[in-house]
């Protein structure tokens with residue numbers, strides 16, 4: 264379990280994060296979402312112990328990352344936003360070298376390295392220099408390394424960036440497997456469609472502060488699809504007519520049916536039969552993105 268308790272971090276006069284608190288339970292996948300510069304990476308760097316907070320603390324399975332860093336670090340796998348492997352080591356050799364830190368013998372590490380790198384789609388790159396890896400390959404390699412000691416908690420920073428669709432699908436399956444094995448997973452991402460597909464809950468950060476934490480089911484229920492229609496005139500009769508098909512509201516020159524019970528085609532048919540002139544109609548599938556922007560808007564941002 265990851266418990267982030269009231270952490271703040273300043274860089275000179277820049278307030279990167281202020282009193283950030285949230286938990287990630289065992290068996291839970293939490294997405295961490297915010298605009299550029301919101302404070303995601305700073306939170307993550309504090310949580311994994313590479314950046315000391317100015318105040319607050321992070322507890323990993325009960326161990327403080329500031330006071331009991333070694334024990335806390337053992338319980339966490341981390342993949343940074345831009346894994347840097349500027350080494351002429353070959354991939355498998357470097358994996359074996361890193362696995363040595365976790366007490367694996369060279370033969371155990373080699374066997375594990377082959378299996379893991381194969382699992383991560385790097386089977387043809389075992390003897391390739393890491394410095395020659397693409398960013399996506401480095402990310403796959405970093406993912407494999409983060410799993411060497413099978414930790415119970417994971418933190419991934421922008422893990423989907425630089426991964427191809429196959430890599431993203433792989434990450435999704437891996438997260439589901441971790442969840443089944445009751446691990447706690449925190450990942451930041453700008454790819455909100457994927458966050459919606461992968462996470463159980465989303466924590467939103469804005470200008471260094473947490474502005475909300477919502478279950479994905481709750482988000483999906485809130486941002487229901489809608490049919491948006493533009494007519495040459497909208498009167499009460501039209502609104503009454505459309506109320507049979509969902510919750511109707513007038514929004515400027517548009518009329519919107521939220522959670523419609525029928526397709527947009529059927530709505531057009533009804534309107535045309537009544538002699539109304541439909542200028543435009545669209546079916547909008549709302550998403551986490553809409554939810555995030557309406558959250559910002561509700562705060563006057």
Ligand SMILES: Nc1ncnc2c1ncn2[C@@H]1O[C@H](COP(=O)(O)OP(=O)(O)OP(=O)(O)O)[C@@H](O)[C@H]1O
Pocket residue numbers: 274277278279280297298299300301302303304305306
């Ligand atoms: N080492 C640093 N020195 C000075 N300012 C920093 C440093 N690291 C981060 N910041 C500032 O702290 C704020 C939060 O940055 P952070 O990298 O945590 O945001 P982020 O949400 O991860 O952004 P992005 O989505 O662009 O990666 C920003 O204003 C950033 O400029």
